[in-house]
Amino acid sequence: MLEADKIYLGTSDKPEYLLLGLANRHGLVTGATGTGKTVTLQVMAQGFSDAGVPVFCADVKGDLSGIAEVGEPKDFLLKRAEEIGFADEYKFSACPTVFWDLFGQQGHPIRTTVSEMGPLLLARLMNLNDTQEGVLTIAFRVADEQGLLLLDLKDLRAMLGFMAENADTIQAKYGNVTKASVGAIQRQLLVLENQGGDAFFGEPALNIADLMRTTIDGRGMVNVLAADKLMSSPRLYATFLLWLLSELFEVLPEVGDPAKPRLVFFFDEAHLLFDEAPKALLEKVEQVVKLIRSKGVGVYFVTQNPLDVPDSVLSQLGNRVQHALRAYTPRDQKAVKVAADTFRPNPAFKTMDVITQLGVGEALVSTLEPKGVPSIVARTFIRPPSSRIGPVTEAERRQIIAASPIGIAYDKTIDRESAYEILGRQAEANAPAEADAATAQGSAGGFDVGSILGSLLGTNKKRGERFTATQRVAREVTRTVTNRVAGDVAANIGKSVAGSIGGSVGRSIVRGVLGSILRPR
Template sequence: MPDGEILIGMSSKPETLRLKLANRHGLVTGATGTGKTVTLQGLAEGFSRAGVPVFAADIKGDLSGLSQMGDGATPFVKRAQEIGVDYVADRFPTVFWDVFGEKGHPVRTTISEMGPLLIARLLDLNDTQEGVLNIAFRVADEQGLLLLDLKDLRAMLSFVSEHAKELSAEYGNVSTQSVGAIQRQLLVLENQNAANFFGEPALEISDLMRTALDGRGIVNILAADKLMENPRLYSTFLLWLMSELFEELPEVGDLDRPKMVFFFDEAHLLFNDAPRALVESVERVVRLIRSKGVGIYFVTQNPLDIPDSVLSQLGNRVQHALRAFTPRDQKAVRAAAETFRQNPAFNTEEAITNLRVGEALVSTLGDKGAPSMVERTLIAPPAGRVGPASDAERKTIIADSPVRGRYDKTIDRESAYELLAKRRLASEPQDAPPARSGGSVPSTWGEAEREPAPAPKRERAPARAPSRRASTAERVVTNMASSAARSIGTQIGRAIFRSILGSMTKR
């Protein structure tokens, strides 16, 4: 291949992806079993050869195989011969990641870095509850309280609930019911083992942008098979990752090759039930992150899964076969066909339904940024293994990883939970029993760093002498005295009442 190009496959000519236009993003679509994963692997290998780091979410575990030498299976050797290239088995530098820390290095971020908008989406909060969550973040900032993990957020919510009256006067209504609803959603999140995602050390974007000693880009593979059991956590993670890239990377303009490329499989989960604000956020990131040298490639079954505002930003497209069994499927086929620059040699809409496995319609951006005419293309075979790596192979790669030991051990430094606990203990009387750990952390209002002086120790009242049980005669005399006193009091009250009524009647 010429320098600066990645081979996608062969039509009447080689179909390539130009590296200098790879940051214009892309889309890989097609029905299940039509070859999307093989296409994704081939593109990832091409970027790695060109020295571009890659991040890819591995939904089924199949992508992990590119870390192992290709086995030269007959279908791939035959396909290489069909398109006129030599099949050469290869393996690619790989780093495995896993939100749960089971199949790769743990991926973490802090509550503060995630922010209230993404946390609200993750917890599926309504507008009122999201407003209360925003207040909690605001108060934490003003109080200098770090929100790193879920226990910090729980402690902060308890603090907000206890001071709801003061906060309502300044920020708007803070209802304890909304705080309780958020706490319950946090519990659900913890039960799904998502608490592992929040904490320190947090992932540094620079660790995803590494190259190997031989100059090839490292392929970062996120084990997402278990993560997909919680689609909301998966989509929130992808949104956070895009936001972090956008915020941290400097403007570089157009480069000869991207600084990094991301492949987001099952991309429709990003937009399912997403509020308009989040869709606009994704659109803004996709539109502007190009100037930071990052390419984003969405992988999904149906082009209709991607909002039009995002779809219009995706210049490089690979369309595998779609099945038109239902009216919605037929609409998807028409929509996919209309997005291509038409080729007079064939009917694009008909071709989409007749493509074989491993065959696709391909259109990429040309030298001047205009999309090429769509071509019916045989996809080039990957050089790495097609299929998952074994557990033993995965462990070997993790042990030799360039980030080994950097994220594997959790750090729990002093943050909101610990500071609020200290303030609570300092505000309690010294002779009071210590507060139990693990529960909510009520606190006093004030600066986070300024701990109130301990309350002065109260003096105990002198002990009273033990009481003696009264005798029967004493009780009779006492009762008679009490009865007489009540009788006298009643008579006096009646006299006063009559006097008042009489004076009112005479007026």
């Protein structure tokens, strides 16, 4: 029943296989919560691994981590193997596994640089509007022209500060750059940092080749991304996986239709990729899904509802595994109809009815046949997995991480010179010149406040004494000088508190202070 060029998925009235030569035509695994999607994903991932195909998958609930340990011969597993005629071939084994984690806690940290992410995906990640996305694009362009590396979030923040300070010069060449837009982007950067996004940006950046490793005996490595904590930041999760797809598309050469995929990519909770996605992003996803097939990469979306995937993407998914759906609401009923209509009909049953009747571990399966035509949908009992069902223990995870051959390349953060350091040095170098210019500007006004105050003190008379005519003239002149000084001081006060004290208010304050000195006692 097990063959080298196909993956055994389960049995209907006959064995159901996924052909390796057509596995890069992508696929879809759907079904309600608790119907067996994770086990199906585990069976498929282990099948690819045994065939020498590396796998990348997200572990949303922590259950998928058990693929790294040998399964246990439990009664219900043995019973299922017996029922489908798989008992003789059924063996327990583990998959060679690498654990990854964007936060570096449950696996090797995955990082990329701000430059590699690019303005389009960053704008999506920070939920920027079109104007703010335009400003962010200008920031990337200016950084390229200035030779400034944008590696982590502090580099991007420094670059935005540079743009705010030089907005007049920049907008003359690239268009309007307002401090309000820059400030909005900086606030979104702060939100991203609070969600843990700062751990994702930096170096050493992920080398795509490390996701495509095989063992000495020819099995493909299963790369498991710990996503339970990441799911609290769904936008970061979706953007990261889309970035990973884009990187694979950019880096890998064209190979056409290989005998087996070079890598298979499972995108769990796929609806997060498409929720509230702008049109430009959806077009990018559709383009990547269409073209990455020729790079030898298969993409499998895992989600609860087929309606979660846009029609333009759904039409590209040739291999389908549909677990049970519930039809309690009008939307659920529509989802059942959509799922049924995507299958090649089976005259033995009505697909729409069977979808709501499937038990746990049952699914409707339709895969591509040798000529690329979908097979007739079959009601299938999914085979039991060979690896453990359920999560690994913390001790087991740590042991696997410690034994990983790639830990030395990623576990230590590198912070080399980039935009943050270069712009910081420039600001320090310019500070003395700016201070000298400010001093010169103050001297050019022609008034020394200390000298004026000293002379004013000399005009005070004791109580009861009368001012001479000369003193009265001097007093009037002093009042005139005071008004001018008050205006200059008020302006400087207004600048120092960002306009919170206007010139008229400042002038009143200084007049009050100087008036108390001038007023005869």
